[in-house]
Amino acid sequence: MTLAELLPTYRRSLPEKLPAAIWPDAAEAMPSGDVAVSGVSLTEVAERFGTPSYVLDVQTVRYRCRAYRALDAEIAYAGKAFLCRRMARLIAEEGLSLDVCSGGELATAAAAGFPAERILLHGNAKTDLELRAAARAGVGRVVIDSVAEVDRLVGPQDVLVRVTPGIDGHTHRAVATGVEDQKFGSSLAGGQAAAVVARVLSRPELRLVGLHCHLGSQIAGVTGYEEAVRRLVAFLADIAVRHGVALPQLNLGGGHAVAYRPGDASFNLSGFAARIPRVLGFECRKHGLVPPRLTLEPGRAIVARAGVTLYRVVTVKHTSTRTYVAVDGGFSDNPRPELYDSRYTARLVGRAGDVQKRSMRVVGRHCEAGDVLIPDVQLPSDIRAGDLLAVPCTGAYHHSMASTYNLVPRPPVLAIDDGAVEAWIRRETEADLLHRDIA
Ligand SMILES: Cc1ncc(COP(=O)(O)O)c(C=O)c1O
Numbered sequence: 300m301t302l303a304e305l306l307p308t309y310r311r312s313l314p315e316k317l318p319a320a321i322w323p324d325a326a327e328a329m330p331s332g333d334v335a336v337s338g339v340s341l342t343e344v345a346e347r348f349g350t351p352s353y354v355l356d357v358q359t360v361r362y363r364c365r366a367y368r369a370l371d372a373e374i375a376y377a378g379k380a381f382l383c384r385r386m387a388r389l390i391a392e393e394g395l396s397l398d399v400c401s402g403g404e405l406a407t408a409a410a411a412g413f414p415a416e417r418i419l420l421h422g423n424a425k426t427d428l429e430l431r432a433a434a435r436a437g438v439g440r441v442v443i444d445s446v447a448e449v450d451r452l453v454g455p456q457d458v459l460v461r462v463t464p465g466i467d468g469h470t471h472r473a474v475a476t477g478v479e480d481q482k483f484g485s486s487l488a489g490g491q492a493a494a495v496v497a498r499v500l501s502r503p504e505l506r507l508v509g510l511h512c513h514l515g516s517q518i519a520g521v522t523g524y525e526e527a528v529r530r531l532v533a534f535l536a537d538i539a540v541r542h543g544v545a546l547p548q549l550n551l552g553g554g555h556a557v558a559y560r561p562g563d564a565s566f567n568l569s570g571f572a573a574r575i576p577r578v579l580g581f582e583c584r585k586h587g588l589v590p591p592r593l594t595l596e597p598g599r600a601i602v603a604r605a606g607v608t609l610y611r612v613v614t615v616k617h618t619s620t621r622t623y624v625a626v627d628g629g630f631s632d633n634p635r636p637e638l639y640d641s642r643y644t645a646r647l648v649g650r651a652g653d654v655q656k657r658s659m660r661v662v663g664r665h666c667e668a669g670d671v672l673i674p675d676v677q678l679p680s681d682i683r684a685g686d687l688l689a690v691p692c693t694g695a696y697h698h699s700m701a702s703t704y705n706l707v708p709r710p711p712v713l714a715i716d717d718g719a720v721e722a723w724i725r726r727e728t729e730a731d732l733l734h735r736d737i738a
C-alpha cells in the first residue's frame with residue numbers, strides 16, 4: 300500500500316476537532332464515535348451523571364472572557380445567560396464585572412462573594428425589596444429604567460440612565476430592545492430619557508455616572524452599535540450643555556450573536572473592537588467631549604458555546620412523513636426553539652453510527668405538539684433508542700430558562716475543568732419538586 304492510500308485510514312483513526320464556531324474550544328470527535336471535551340468523554344459523563352445534562356466547558360468560558368477583556372472596555376457579564384455561585388466566582392476571577400437583573404441573581408452573586416462594586420443592577424420593574432437588597436449589598440451601579448424609579452432609589456448610589464435609542468438591531472422581535480414602543484428604558488426621541496436625567500440630577504444622593512442602552516440580543520451586525528454611539532454621544536453633549544456635567548461612562552449593553560449551527564452568522568468582535576472606538580473618538584471630538592469609558596455586557600457570547608446538552612434517545616418513530624427522534628428532555632430544558640424559532644444541530648455520541656444520514660425531527664418529551672427541539676437535522680439512519688445525542692451551543696439561556704413543566708425536574712450543570720467533571724448545579728429531583736408543594 301502506498302502512503303497516499305494509507306493516509307485516509309490513518310486520518311480516520313485520529314480524533315477530529317469539532318467546528319470551534321459552535322462547539323467548546325477543545326471538543327473532539329473520537330474514532331469510536333465518542334466526543335471528548337477538554338479530554339473528558341461525553342459518553343462517560345452521561346453514564347456517570349445521567350441525562351439530560353448540561354455540560355459546561357470551563358476553559359471555553361475563560362477564553363471567551365479573555366477575548367473580551369482584551370478590549371479597551373469594562374466587561375460586565377450578563378448573568379441572565381447563566382449564573383450560579385461557581386460561575387460568579389469564575390467571572391470574578393477573570394476580572395469581569397457582573398450585570399444582574401433580579402434579587403435572585405444578586406443573592407447568588409453576593410453568596411459567591413462577587414465584589415459588590417463591580418455589580419450593575421438592571422430591570423424595568425425592580426421591586427422595593429430588590430432596591431433595598433442592592434443598597435444593602437453595596438451594588439456599584441443601578442441602571443435606572445424609568446422616571447418613576449428615580450424617586451424609589453435608595454441613596455447614596457451611583458446610577459446610569461437606560462436610554463431607548465430607537466435603533467433596530469435586526470434580531471427576533473422577542474429580543475429586540477433598542478426599538479421604540481417597548482417596555483425597556485426611556486426614549487431618547489420622545490424626551491423621556493432627558494426627563495430621567497434631570498430628575499436624577501435633582502437628587503443629590505444619586506450620582507449620575509453615565510448612560511446605558513441595550514439594542515437587543517443575538518445581534519450579528521456592528522452598525523447598530525455605531526449608530527447607538529452617535530446618538531448617545533449627542534445626548535451626552537446635550538446633558539453637558541444643559542446641566543454642566545460630563546458623564547464618564549457609556550454602557551452599550553450586550554447582544555453579541557453566536558452561531559448555533561455551522562454557517563450561522565456570529566458577532567464580529569474584532570470588527571467591533573476596531574470600529575467602535577473610532578466612532579466614539581470621532582463623535583466626542585465633534586462635540587468637544589472627553590470620550591467616556593465603555594462598558595459592554597455580553598452574556599451569550601461568553602457562555603453559549605461552552606455548553607453542550609446531552610440527551611438520551613427514548614424512542615424513534617417512523618411516520619409516513621418523517622422520522623421523529625424523541626429524547627428525554629425538551630421544552631423544559633430548552634424553550635428557545637419555541638420562543639425564538641432558534642435552530643440547533645445535534646450529533647450522535649458514543650458510537651460511530653451509519654454513514655448514511657437522513658433528515659429527522661428531534662422532539663422532546665413534553666405534552667405539547669410544539670415541543671420540537673430541532674425540526675430538521677441530519678442524523679445516522681440507524682439511530683435508535685438508547686443512543687446519546689449532543690446538542691452544542693447550549694450554555695446561554697438554557698439552564699437559566701429551564702422550567703419544571705410537566706413536573707419534569709431540571710437537569711444538572713456539569714462543569715468540565717482540567718480533565719475532570721464536577722456538578723456546579725446538581726440534578727433536580729422529584730423530591731425537590733414535592734418539597735415546595737405544601738401537603
Ligand atoms: C441590559 C442587558 N444587558 C445585557 C444583556 C445580555 O445580552 P446577550 O446575552 O445577548 O449578550 C441583556 C439581554 O439581552 C440585557 O437585557
Ligand SMILES: N[C@@H](CCCC[NH3+])C(=O)O
Pocket residue numbers: 379474516517635639695696700
Ligand atoms: N432569552 C433570550 C435572550 C434574552 C436576553 C435578555 N435580555 C434568548 O434565549 O435568546
